[in-house]
Amino acid sequence: MCSITRCLGSILLLSSFALQAATPKLVVYTYDSFTSDWGPGPQIKTAFEAQCDCSLELVGLEDGVSMLNRLKLEGKNTRADILLGIDTSLTADARASGLFEAHGIAFENSTLPEPWLSDLFLPYDYGYFAFIYNREKLANPPSSLRQLIEAEQGPSILVQDPRTSTPGLGLLLWIKKVYGDEADEAWARLSRRIVTVSKGWSEAYGLFLKGEADMVLSYTTSPAYHIIAENDTRYAAAQFSEGHYQQIEVAGLVQSSQQKKLARDFLEFMLSEKFQAIIPTTNWMYPAALSSDRLPPDFGQLIDPSPALLLDDQLVASERKRWVDEWLEVMSR
């Protein structure tokens, strides 16, 4: 009796090993709001596993910065085959780490406003930073970044810290792009109307919804969430005449990966309609390769953020520290 159970047990064990060996596993490092129950992760896992004959493991880390740091710490020992979720302010750093390999994929169906040139990274979605306001509370939102900054009696705003948050860094770059060398004076003028500078996007947005300020730094796509998920049309993004700073989220193939074929299949899948159609209402960004008539109809209500503003990623990588220090200096006065 005892030996039978032992025998059965070892058969089970063996067959589970065999099963593991038969289905290769692809490991993707991403941020944890991607992997959460309401993020794109679960749907993407199901869709990819249905076609790849493999298992897809999505590992959720805090954000793009932690992903890249984790990869640098692990070096060649990393389990990751793909990094998904760093943005254009980090791609130069990621390139310099030497841990990525060219994707080798012709990206022909791009719906990005500008042509995509990187050989190492492929975009999966993008968005624009914008100030969100409540129509019922703020009747006349500023119509340009200059107006927001220079009107003495302008609206109060909530922003994020560029040292700890992606949108925070985005605003820093936006103001740099528009004001150039006079960015520090712009910050000095603006600082009087900044209610607080939060650690991350969530704190600032939460405070805004509680009514702590007239406007909050977020994305042009934020109102889409309120319209589609909550049927609430009060929130809108203020359209700025200079254009809006752009954020493009990308994925890259890790050089030490043992399954590059499978990893490239995943990158192809990432640019396919199946993946792209999941993005708008789970990640609340614009898909990078999906024609606009395939977007949810309510996305049509969003503002036109053009022209898209973006600084060169090499420039951001080399100057970021100095710009952040400059910001600290002004804001601490």
Next chain:
Amino acid sequence: MLGLIILAPLISLVNLSGLPGYESGDLQFWHSRYIRRVLWFSLWQASLSTLLSVLPAILVARAFALQPSFPMRALLLRLFALPLVVPAVVAVMGVVSVYGSDGWVSLGGSLYGLNGILLAHVFFNLPLAVRLLLPQWQTIPEHHWQLGEQLGMSAWQRWRLLEWPALREALPGIMLLVFMLCLTSFAVVLTLGGGPKSTTLEVAIYQSLRFDFNPARAVVLALLQLLVCMLVAIATLKLQRLPEVEIALNSGARMNRIMHNPLNVALILVAAVYVGLPLLSMLVDAFTGPVVQVIASHYLWLAIGKTLLIGLSTALLSVCAGWFLLQYNASLAHAGQTGRAKLVDLAGSIVYVVPPLVIGTGIFVLLSSRVDVFKWVYPIVIIINALMGLPFVIRSLGATLRQNYARYDYLCQSLGLQGWNRFRYLEWPLSRRSLGLAAALVAALAMGDLGVIALFGTPETATLPLVIYQQLGAYRIPDATVTALVLLCLCLGVFWLLERGIGGKPDA
């Protein structure tokens, strides 16, 4: 041993210089003016927060001690354990609901700045200090109170001659603990502080390790923070007086005859309102949210399981480690080696100020080349949380163990009572109440942890604080308030279970 666990990760971080993308040779203090300002602000806000939390806490704890039959006393005290576990973001929202510009008691724009930081820190730490101070009144022997009564002592004389000496043992340690909690506070300071004027050392450490990816500088800053805390610790422990422990058969005062004092009642009410308002606002927010939808989700229940697993294992590990540390400490103190005893106390108390991010990254570097870290996420998270919980164990259990040791060690030796029997028949009945509090505090703390678990990443399911954060990060703020309420209820339940289960019925 403890030192090794802390130092090894730090050293491994310093050794990282060969990594790609890492700028080495950047050890000199980058714009040291910035660091000086950050250091000054950290100390200033932490000291103010400590004073504003602990001094009122003495009065409130005394009021609780002298009003043993106050209605709903047990419930109120359990409520006082909650702020400790509320993730900082949720607490900030609660504070803003009460004091924000659309709040119940609006402070308008003056909330952001030092005001907001202090309001939030007192909300977090006053109740904690009350919980830790309260047991000190129970260490005053019954016959002291009787004697006081016979001698016709006034309230002031009772305070000075009976209560203050009992407090002096625990007070410096508790102040140190609160100081450390405020010194390392991060999200509260950034969000309510109004801007980078309110930057703490913890933020600077976070910046160097994450944003600039400069581990060596992060270690230098972490050591600076450790040094600052060490100095404060040495200063506070100098103030500590270990009271003479007398051989008394009946300790644990039952002050049934204590008169009702309207002032004490008022103090309890004010404190309860102060702590209760932000909690109440979370409750109101939660019940206007999608309660059924959130609670029905499978994802939430997986998270509840993970959270319980981490909370309970951490409590077990931390209390066991703390127990042996404190027994060693008690034997040192009993043998007259107070200097060394204080050193052990210091080592155990101070681990809290090494940021989890730094220890965690260090441990990661140590382990990642040897084992598959993903298989070890939970053990690692539990170990780091247990370390972080040690100061709480020391504060809630230390005084009891030392007194037991001093009172009964000779007796045990003459009776040949040792090992398991000594624990079973002597230590357990005498210290189970403190053990219960220690376990409950650490479990609650670990269940509310966000820093450590977020660092290591989650292969499949998240813990509750992480779920809250994910919901907040995905516009699902109403869902997050419901999840926060679930976390609060879970903590309340675990707190009750551990305090009752280990500590036994109150006044039994």
